[in-house]
Amino acid sequence: MAIADVKEYTHLSTEEVEQLGRELDAIRAEIEESRGAADAAYINKMIRMQRGLAFAGRVTLFASHKKPAWAAGAAMLGAAKILENMEIGHNVMHGQWDWMNDPEIHSSNWEWDTAQPAEQWKHSHNYVHHQFTNVLGHDNDIGYGILRMAREQKWHPVNLGQPVYNALLAGLFQWGVSLHDLDLEAIRKGRKDPKEMKRQLKQIVRKGRNQILKDYVVYPALSGKNWKTTLTANATANVTRNIWSYMIIFCGHFPDGAMHFTEEELEDETRAEWYLRQMLGSANFEGSRLTHVMAGSLGYQIEHHLFPDLPSNRYPEIAVKVRALCDKYDIPYTTGPLYRQYGQTLRTIMKLSLPNKMTSDDSPEPPSPSIDRGRKTDAERPTRRTETGAYMRRATS
Amino acid sequence: MAGTISWERVRRVGDKLTTPLHPDDYLSLVNPLWSTRELRGRVEEVIPETADAATLVIRPGWGWRYDHRPGQYVGIGVQVDGKFQWRSYSVSSPPKRSGRTIAITVRAMPEGLLSAHLVSGLEPGTIVRLALPEGDFVLPDPPPAKVLFLVGGSGITPVMSMLRTLDRRGTMSDVVMHYSSTTPERMIFRDELTALAEKHPSLTFHQRHTDIDGVLDLGELERVAGDWRERETWACGPGPMLDAIDAHWSDSGLEERLHLERFSLQLGGEGGEGGTITFRNSSKSVDVDGATTVLEAGEQAGVGMPYGCRMGICHTCTVALVSGAVRDLRNGEDYNQPNEQIQTCITAAVGDCTLDI
Numbered sequence: 001m002a003i004a005d006v007k008e009y010t011h012l013s014t015e016e017v018e019q020l021g022r023e024l025d026a027i028r029a030e031i032e033e034s035r036g037a038a039d040a041a042y043i044n045k046m047i048r049m050q051r052g053l054a055f056a057g058r059v060t061l062f063a064s065h066k067k068p069a070w071a072a073g074a075a076m077l078g079a080a081k082i083l084e085n086m087e088i089g090h091n092v093m094h095g096q097w098d099w100m101n102d103p104e105i106h107s108s109n110w111e112w113d114t115a116q117p118a119e120q121w122k123h124s125h126n127y128v129h130h131q132f133t134n135v136l137g138h139d140n141d142i143g144y145g146i147l148r149m150a151r152e153q154k155w156h157p158v159n160l161g162q163p164v165y166n167a168l169l170a171g172l173f174q175w176g177v178s179l180h181d182l183d184l185e186a187i188r189k190g191r192k193d194p195k196e197m198k199r200q201l202k203q204i205v206r207k208g209r210n211q212i213l214k215d216y217v218v219y220p221a222l223s224g225k226n227w228k229t230t231l232t233a234n235a236t237a238n239v240t241r242n243i244w245s246y247m248i249i250f251c252g253h254f255p256d257g258a259m260h261f262t263e264e265e266l267e268d269e270t271r272a273e274w275y276l277r278q279m280l281g282s283a284n285f286e287g288s289r290l291t292h293v294m295a296g297s298l299g300y301q302i303e304h305h306l307f308p309d310l311p312s313n314r315y316p317e318i319a320v321k322v323r324a325l326c327d328k329y330d331i332p333y334t335t336g337p338l339y340r341q342y343g344q345t346l347r348t349i350m351k352l353s354l355p356n357k358m359t360s361d362d363s364p365e366p367p368s369p370s371i372d373r374g375r376k377t378d379a380e381r382p383t384r385r386t387e388t389g390a391y392m393r394r395a396t397s
Numbered sequence: 398m399a400g401t402i403s404w405e406r407v408r409r410v411g412d413k414l415t416t417p418l419h420p421d422d423y424l425s426l427v428n429p430l431w432s433t434r435e436l437r438g439r440v441e442e443v444i445p446e447t448a449d450a451a452t453l454v455i456r457p458g459w460g461w462r463y464d465h466r467p468g469q470y471v472g473i474g475v476q477v478d479g480k481f482q483w484r485s486y487s488v489s490s491p492p493k494r495s496g497r498t499i500a501i502t503v504r505a506m507p508e509g510l511l512s513a514h515l516v517s518g519l520e521p522g523t524i525v526r527l528a529l530p531e532g533d534f535v536l537p538d539p540p541p542a543k544v545l546f547l548v549g550g551s552g553i554t555p556v557m558s559m560l561r562t563l564d565r566r567g568t569m570s571d572v573v574m575h576y577s578s579t580t581p582e583r584m585i586f587r588d589e590l591t592a593l594a595e596k597h598p599s600l601t602f603h604q605r606h607t608d609i610d611g612v613l614d615l616g617e618l619e620r621v622a623g624d625w626r627e628r629e630t631w632a633c634g635p636g637p638m639l640d641a642i643d644a645h646w647s648d649s650g651l652e653e654r655l656h657l658e659r660f661s662l663q664l665g666g667e668g669g670e671g672g673t674i675t676f677r678n679s680s681k682s683v684d685v686d687g688a689t690t691v692l693e694a695g696e697q698a699g700v701g702m703p704y705g706c707r708m709g710i711c712h713t714c715t716v717a718l719v720s721g722a723v724r725d726l727r728n729g730e731d732y733n734q735p736n737e738q739i740q741t742c743i744t745a746a747v748g749d750c751t752l753d754i
Contacts, residue, residue, distance in 0.1 A: 040479030051423055058414075098701055101481040103713065104422075104435055106703075111417035210416040218413050 006265065008280055008332055020329050021272025024306060027321050031310050035099055042313045043097050043105060046088055046293075054080035057237070058219060064229035073230075078237035079294070082244055084113045086296025087312060093122055095309040114241075115174045115211055117203040120181035130308050130388035134253055134281035135261045141253065142260065144169065144176060145185055148352045150260045155355040162353035166346075173242035178204055191377065244294070247342055251285055252301040254345040256362050257334035258283040278305035279326070284319070284335035291338065292316070302333065308388055421459075429524040430458025436527040438473075440519055441498060446585045450504040450551065451516045452489060456497055457527055463496045465530035467562040468555040468631070468658070471501065472528025472706050474713075475511060475519070481526060482511045483705035483713060487555035487633075487658075488530060489586075491562040502585060504551040528706070534631065534658035539568055541629040545622055546574040547613075547642060549634025553585050555658055556633055560593060560600075569597040573622040577605040577613060577634070612638070615645045626651060633658040669724040669745030676700045676754050677719055685746055691716075691723060692741035700754060702741060709743035716741055721750020 009017070057076030063069040089112030091097070097105045111118045124140065132138035136152055143149035146169055148159045169176050182200055186192040215234040220227035252258075259280050269277070282301040292299045292315075300315035303322055310318070326333040335341075344362070351359040411420035425432035430439060438455040445451050455473075457463075465471070465488055474483045490500035505516040536559040546556050553576060563569040574594075578584040584604065594602035603621055605613060618625045626649065632642045639657050646655040669687035674694045676682065683698040692714055695702035705713025709727060715738050722733035723744040731747060732739050741752075 036478040037476075038479075040476065048426055051418075051426055055423060095701070098703075100476075100479055101703065101705075101713070102476075103703075108703075113417060207417070210413075214413060214416050 006259070006261075006280070008259075009276060012329060012331075016329065017272050017276065018270070020325060021270070021275055023325055024272075024275050024322075027318060028307055028310065031307070031314050031318065032099075035311060039311050039313060040097075040100050040102075043088070043092075043100075043311070046083065047105070050080050050083040050088055053077075053083070061219065061230045061233050062223050062226065064223060064233050065226045070229055070233050074233040074236045074240075077234065078240040081113055081237055081241040082294055085241060085245055086248070086298065087293050089113070089118075090296045090298075091312045093118055094126055096311045098309075113211075115178035115204070115208045116180065117178075117200075117207045120200060120203065121177075124181035126308070126388055130305065132266070133278055133305060134259065135263060135266055135277075137263060138266070140180065140183070141249075144180060145183075146176065147349055149254055149348065151352065151356050151361060152260060152262070153352075155352075159353045162349055166349050170243045170246040171239055173246040174238070175208075178208060186377070248295045248298050250345045251338065251341040252282060252298055254348055255283040255285075255334060255336065255341040256344045256348075257332060275306055276331075278302070279322075279331065279333070281305070282334070283341060284333075285338045285341045286335060287338055299338075302335075428458075430456070432458060433460040436460055436529065438499075438525050438527045440521050440523045440525060442521055443519055446502060447504075447583050449516065449583070450502060450585050452500050452502045453515060453519065454490075454498050454500050455525065455527070457499060461527070462529065463493055463499070465492050465499070466535040467491060467559040468535040469530040469532040469558075470555070471499065471530050472526075473501065473515075474526030474528075474705065475514065475523075477511065477514055481705075483526075483528075483707075484511050485528075485706050485708065487532075487558065489554045489557045489561075491558055491565050502551070502554045502557070504585070528712075532658070534633070534656055536562065536631070538562075538566070540570050542570050543624065543628045544570060544572045545625055545628035545630040546572065546576075547630065547632040547634070547638075548574070548576045549638045550578060550583075551585065552633030552635070552658070554633075556631060557586050557589075559631070560590070564593060564597070569599050571599050572597075573601045573603070573625075573628065575603040575605065575613065575621050577607050577638075579608045580606055615641060618645075626654075628654070629656075630654055631656045631658075668726065669747045672721070672746040672749040674698075674746050675749070675751040677751050678754055687724075687745050687747075688726075689745060690726065690742055691739070691744050691746065691752065694746070695741065695752075695754070702754065704742060707742045709740055712740060714741045715739065717753040719751040719753050722747040723750060 012020070053076050057073050057078075057080055060069050060076065061073035064073060089110060092105055092110045093107050093112070095107040098107050103109070107122070112121075129139055129141045134142065136142065136150060143153070146165050147162055148155065182197065182204070183192060187197060215238060216231055219234060220231040223230035261277060261281065265277070279302055282305045284302050285295075285299045287295070287299050297312035297315045298304060300312075300319050303315045303318045304312075306322065307318065323333055348362065351362075408420050414420070415423060419434060421432040421434050425434075425437075430437055436457065438457040438461070440453055441456050442454040443451050444454065468487070470485045470487045472483055472485050474481045476482075486501040486503055488499050489502040490496075490498070503512050503515045505513040532555075534555055540563060546559075548556050556574070560572075560574070563572070574590070576584065576590065581587065581604070584606075587604070590602055594600045601622075613621075622628060630642075630646070632639060632655065636659065639659055642655070643657060646652055671684070671686040671689070673682055673684050674691060676695060676698060679700050681698040681700055683694050685694045685697075689697075692702050692704055692707070703714055703716070707714075718732060718735070718737045718739045720735055722731050723739055724731050724747050725740075726743050726745055732744065733747075736753075
């Protein structure tokens with residue numbers, strides 16, 4: 001069974017699927033050829049703005065004993081962290097700006113302001129998640145190994161605690177993500193190479209230590225007698241960023257309409273079928289230009305999954321074309337206001353804390369037979385696709 | 398020096414404030430030159446030299462060393478349509494430890510996207526990337542007692558740096574200079590050279606306008622400098638001219654006396670053996686012969702290879718070799734350590750190899 005056999009696609013002939021693939025390739029080629037000075041100016045402006053905000057926030061917080069300064073400082077710092085993680089870090093690490101040949105804005109050496117080391121993110125996200133999007137057992141982003149997000153996943157009494165785990169995950173998102181590539185499940189099952197585990201742990205500890213030191217020791221210390229209020233403001237900025245990024249990321253693949261797939265659907269997948277899976281497995285949301293930028297352009301999740309390494313500032317124009325293609329080929333294009341998309345996600349999290357028989361299914365699709373949860377190792381995965389963006393394991397570390 | 402060290406320390410402490418970024422990432426937003434992460438410079442002045450050549454006066458930022466040797470070149474990276482393009486140009490200004498600027502002189506080539514941009518498209522104030530001076534086409538200090546310069550066209554730039562150095566240091570020895578150019582108008586630094594020759598009796602300046610006189614016949618070298626065999630010779634210019642000079646000096650058994658500067662990559666070493674190059678992270682591979690560089694191979698395979706000068710200078714193209722061996726096409730040296738960093742623009746495969754990109 002291939003992806004084209006799922007109900008949403010059965011009206012398309014093989015030739016039509018390939019034609020759709022060619023049309024998407026053409027969109028990619030058009031953007032690649034037209035990348036230029038205006039795009040370079042966009043990312044440079046974004047970086048300047050973000051660093052300016054971070055600086056202003058830090059300086060304002062030296063006077064954090066005054067309530068307005070506390071609020072303004074925390075807000076600026078939070079916004080800076082959100083911009084850095086979402087519109088800048090995430091997208092740079094996908095290789096969206098590698099074409100500029102600028103060593104300072106390049107996926108190979110960008111390090112972001114969050115607990116997870118960039119190198120591990122590029123593996124767990126750029127490679128595993130983007131290639132195996134929404135394939136149960138392959139894509140570890142389905143619930144991050146903590147939440148049960150698909151009816152196909154076996155229920156366990158532990159899932160009853162989902163509402164609590166969800167709240168914890170939202171608040172501590174950066175730390176949850178930082179452990180993501182370690183693959184706790186493989187460690188538990190004794191399948192993880194101890195040498196690799198040690199190397200990754202060392203990276204995480206080094207990065208995490210610097211992050212904690214900066215926000216909870218150095219800057220409070222520099223604030224002198226205002227250390228306590230600076231510390232709370234920094235914590236507020238971090239938690240705000242955590243909750244926001246958690247929400248945006250969960251809106252990408254869990255609203256109703258974003259489908260999950262099984263391993264069989266992955267078999268002999270062509271490039272066009274990979275495109276199809278990305279379109280059907282992702283969900284957009286609607287919002288102002290500012291919302292989209294703060295969301296790292298992940299409101300264009302469908303476009304991002306089709307073209308993860310094209311510059312994010314071009315997603316709005318790509319979206320118009322992708323939507324037209326969806327109309328033309330009569331395939332679903334999931335989108336809605338942010339509150340609705342997250343509302344559906346939250347409802348699914350709550351519902352799936354209970355066994356399937358106690359709840360109804362919200363997706364139109366009849367649930368496939370339950371499959372075992374578990375992660376694949378890289379060796380068990382098919383060969384890597386290039387369109388998922390850069391990821392490199394540095395030899396020196 | 399103590400000042401430099403403590404400043405370094407200040408910035409290292411600053412790392413704790415800016416992690417995971419560096420303090421320079423913030424400072425360079427205030428002044429683009431305040432960064433040691435990448436060498437940069439600001440174009441201070443663009444001086445037209447001839448109709449198609451200009452001198453760029455560049456003020457380098459932090460981390461620059463002004464002690465280049467006369468004759469060396471620098472890498473310069475300029476953003477054209479959002480993308481950094483790298484080329485190398487000889488420094489035409491003399492080295493000055495107390496200096497604040499360097500100068501490069503560029504002639505717009507008919508096919509050269511970047512040279513044309515540098516000559517006519519660069520506004521003063523533009524920030525460019527730089528690579529430190531390199532090259533062994535240099536004048537020793539003190540200079541040899543008898544010197545011959547054979548120059549063609551824009552090959553004048555490294556020689557100009559040497560002559561200016563001799564002039565500034567007051568060490569102008571017995572120098573004969575032969576400079577060929579198609580027309581007098583296209584002759585870069587013509588006035589300055591004439592003035593130098595008037596100032597220094599020991600400097601003899603021969604001009605040749607090849608549109609009228611044709612190219613120099615090396616058989617007539619005696620007329621330029623009867624004692625050319627005794628002179629330490631530096632030659633810079635178009636490839637065919639250098640090939641002829643190279644052959645002439647070899648035939649006379651005088652290779653030791655000759656220094657050549659070519660403005661294109663000269664792959665003198667033996668080639669590789671070829672093989673299958675695998676690009677691990679993009680799971681692409683390509684079969685290549687021993688003359689194809691790893692960079693070209695990657696580009697053929699459609700891998701987004703980083704690149705800079707494409708002549709082994711700037712190290713922008715460096716990638717880790719996971720397994721296998723590659724050969725440096727310039728000198729035949731092999732690299733085969735696992736995880737060794739290799740410059741893809743000047744190496745070719747020796748058997749099958751795998752790269753981390």
